[in-house]
Amino acid sequence: MMLGPPSLTxxxxxxxxxxxxxxxxxxxxxxxxxxxxxxxxxxLAEAVVDVKRRTRLCSVCCNVTEEDPCPICAxxxxxxxxxxxxxxxxxxxxxxxxxQFKGRYHVLQGALSPLDGVGPEQLRVTxxxxxxxxxxxxEVVLATNPNVEGEATALYLMKLIKPLGIMxxxxxxxxxxxxxxxxxxxxxxxxxxxGRQKV
Amino acid sequence: xxxxSLLARNFRNLEELHLSFDAQRxxxxxxxxxxxxxxxxxxxxxxxxxxxxxxxxxxxVRWGADFFHLEGRxxxxxxxxxxxxxxxxxxxxxxxxxxxLARISELVGEIAVVSLSQDDTKLTKGPPGQRRRFLDIAVSxxxxxxxxxxxxxxRTLQQRxxxxxxxxxxxxxxxxxxxxxxxxxxxxxxRIIVERQSAMEELAPRAIALYGQLGGGRxxxxxxxxxxxxDGTGMSGxxxxxxxxxxxxxxxxxxxxxxxxxxxxxxxxIEVAVGGRNLRTYGSEGQHRSxxxxxxxxxxxxxxxxxxxxxxxxxxxxxxxxDRDRAGALVTILEEWEQIxxxxxxxDSIEARDLEAATFLLEDGAFVEG
Ligand SMILES: Nc1ncnc2c1ncn2[C@@H]1O[C@H](COP(=O)(O)OP(=O)(O)OP(=O)(O)O)[C@@H](O)[C@H]1O
Ligand SMILES: [Mg+2]
Ligand SMILES: [Zn+2]
Numbered sequence: 001m002m003l004g005p006p007s008l009t010x011x012x013x014x015x016x017x018x019x020x021x022x023x024x025x026x027x028x029x030x031x032x033x034x035x036x037x038x039x040x041x042x043x044l045a046e047a048v049v050d051v052k053r054r055t056r057l058c059s060v061c062c063n064v065t066e067e068d069p070c071p072i073c074a075x076x077x078x079x080x081x082x083x084x085x086x087x088x089x090x091x092x093x094x095x096x097x098x099x100q101f102k103g104r105y106h107v108l109q110g111a112l113s114p115l116d117g118v119g120p121e122q123l124r125v126t127x128x129x130x131x132x133x134x135x136x137x138x139e140v141v142l143a144t145n146p147n148v149e150g151e152a153t154a155l156y157l158m159k160l161i162k163p164l165g166i167m168x169x170x171x172x173x174x175x176x177x178x179x180x181x182x183x184x185x186x187x188x189x190x191x192x193x194x195g196r197q198k199v
Numbered sequence: 200x201x202x203x204s205l206l207a208r209n210f211r212n213l214e215e216l217h218l219s220f221d222a223q224r225x226x227x228x229x230x231x232x233x234x235x236x237x238x239x240x241x242x243x244x245x246x247x248x249x250x251x252x253x254x255x256x257x258x259x260v261r262w263g264a265d266f267f268h269l270e271g272r273x274x275x276x277x278x279x280x281x282x283x284x285x286x287x288x289x290x291x292x293x294x295x296x297x298x299x300l301a302r303i304s305e306l307v308g309e310i311a312v313v314s315l316s317q318d319d320t321k322l323t324k325g326p327p328g329q330r331r332r333f334l335d336i337a338v339s340x341x342x343x344x345x346x347x348x349x350x351x352x353x354r355t356l357q358q359r360x361x362x363x364x365x366x367x368x369x370x371x372x373x374x375x376x377x378x379x380x381x382x383x384x385x386x387x388x389x390r391i392i393v394e395r396q397s398a399m400e401e402l403a404p405r406a407i408a409l410y411g412q413l414g415g416g417r418x419x420x421x422x423x424x425x426x427x428x429x430d431g432t433g434m435s436g437x438x439x440x441x442x443x444x445x446x447x448x449x450x451x452x453x454x455x456x457x458x459x460x461x462x463x464x465x466x467x468x469i470e471v472a473v474g475g476r477n478l479r480t481y482g483s484e485g486q487h488r489s490x491x492x493x494x495x496x497x498x499x500x501x502x503x504x505x506x507x508x509x510x511x512x513x514x515x516x517x518x519x520x521x522d523r524d525r526a527g528a529l530v531t532i533l534e535e536w537e538q539i540x541x542x543x544x545x546x547d548s549i550e551a552r553d554l555e556a557a558t559f560l561l562e563d564g565a566f567v568e569g
Contacts, residue, residue: 112379114358115361152382155378
């Protein structure tokens with residue numbers, strides 16, 4: 001890392017660990033923090049710590065939340081018979097933005113990927129299965145990403161759900177192939193949701 | 200389709216080269232090392248965004264420069280087109296008709312291209328991977344979905360191989376861990392084989408006929424798609440999927456022992472024989488050359504039929520080792536092509552004499568006279 005005061009270097013070294021941030025960017029950001037007013041810098045530091053102190057995974061749906069259960073799980077105007085499974089918290093945000101889905105969610109916190117050492121144990125599958133047992137859930141929508149890993153995850157879950165006699169649908173491939181759910185625009189996503197197919 | 204102009208900046212030894220083409224046949228003449236192959240490579244690169252020699256993007260940047268830029272203009276039946284490619288700092292940017300492409304694969308199929316060079320004897324001399332690549336590039340140019348399937352298949356294969364490798368180390372695997380990958384391997388694999396089957400059904404007879412035409416009927420070539428699943432002829436996707444699934448079950452133990460997937464389209468081959476004998480084992484130099492030419496012409500013919508117009512055809516020094524009769528036959532075959540680009544070192548070569556072509560003299564990566 002760059003030559004300079006140790007505190008600057010330490011900040012740059014922390015930043016470089018963030019996804020999408022290279023060495024150069026980290027150095028630039030660290031220098032930018034140096035130029036901030038003390039209030040701004042404190043606000044940034046507190047915001048970072050707050051995320052860690054205040055948020056946790058919802059004990060029901062495993063989404064990131066400040067209150068447990070999260071606002072969506074606590075909202076009883078939502079359709080309790082419909083459950084949508086996604087990979088990441090960002091997918092919930094994307095789907096909520098469409099305003100089309102009235103059920104609840106389950107966030108797996110990833111997708112199967114042996115190459116990255118991610119098996120079923122690394123995902124929130126146990127939580128998901130215990131949610132299904134003895135519940136009023138009538139339909140599970142598998143909205144994992146339309147790529148190889150998302151598809152494998154959907155296939156894996158399907159095998160687990162089938163014996164329970166719950167209807168399983170897979171989000172239709174209205175989404176550009178190979179892209180992540182997160183990036184799909186709202187129109188395509190809404191269309192994909194309408195067109196979900198029974199599997 | 201035809202290319203009407205080419206601009207190459209810092210592409211290999213082409214510092215700044217601008218060429219306009221208005222003829223059907225275009226002949227690049229120059230000494231060894233002048234940059235003829237580089238021009239052909241630039242044309243090919245503009246069409247499919249990769250080098251026909253399999254070179255890495257970084258290797259194409261002129262030594263000492265930090266980027267290259269290519270521009271091509273041309274005509275298709277659908278109208279004029281303009282394509283650009285820039286590589287800088289490991290980043291590639293491709294534009295088509297003024298739109299920057301989000302994914303490079305979007306370019307595939309817009310402008311079709313076929314390249315024929317002396318290197319192509321690898322097709323029949325080399326391992327099966329060479330022939331799979333040949334087929335994959337041809338089919339990808341007529342079906343973008345095929346390219347997506349190939350990428351997904353490759354990714355599935357890597358994931359599945361990792362499961363098998365872990366299984367080998369830990370001495371076993373639970374069926375649930377393999378199942379999701381098996382399912383996709385089978386469904387993607389079966390669809391890939393179906394596409395390869397039908398492409399080969401069209402390509403093989405044409406290539407065989409062209410081989411005969413080249414050799415004046417003195418010997419004959421056989422070309423057979425040899426997949427690891429199915430028999431290579433007209434099987435349906437469902438039949439193939441069933442057989443694939445069975446084979447996976449039967450080879451599972453061996454797969455765990457080896458830690459890799461042993462059946463599937465990633466192991467397919469195309470068998471090439473001349474005079475009833477395997478070419479790879481028994482072929483003469485001239486037979487390898489003729490077979491490579493026939494395969495490429497077959498590929499060009501496949502593209503022509505599916506796209507409804509002729510692909511751009513680049514030929515690098517392909518006449519030099521052909522006997523007079525074969526060279527003459529090739530000239531005749533090439534005459535009916537909408538647009539071809541050829542490279543040769545000698546202005547008295549057969550192609551320079553017998554093909555009526557616009558000539559471009561190259562020296563040290565620069566255009567000297569036409
Ligand atoms: N990245 C690069 N930067 C600069 N020069 C390069 C680069 N890559 C290759 N060259 C040079 O380009 C020159 C021309 O290569 P090219 O293969 O086009 O020649 P050619 O005209 O086809 O010759 P031949 O008749 O021998 O096939 C070679 O001398 C090579 O050293
Ligand atoms: Mg050359
Ligand atoms: Zn919740």
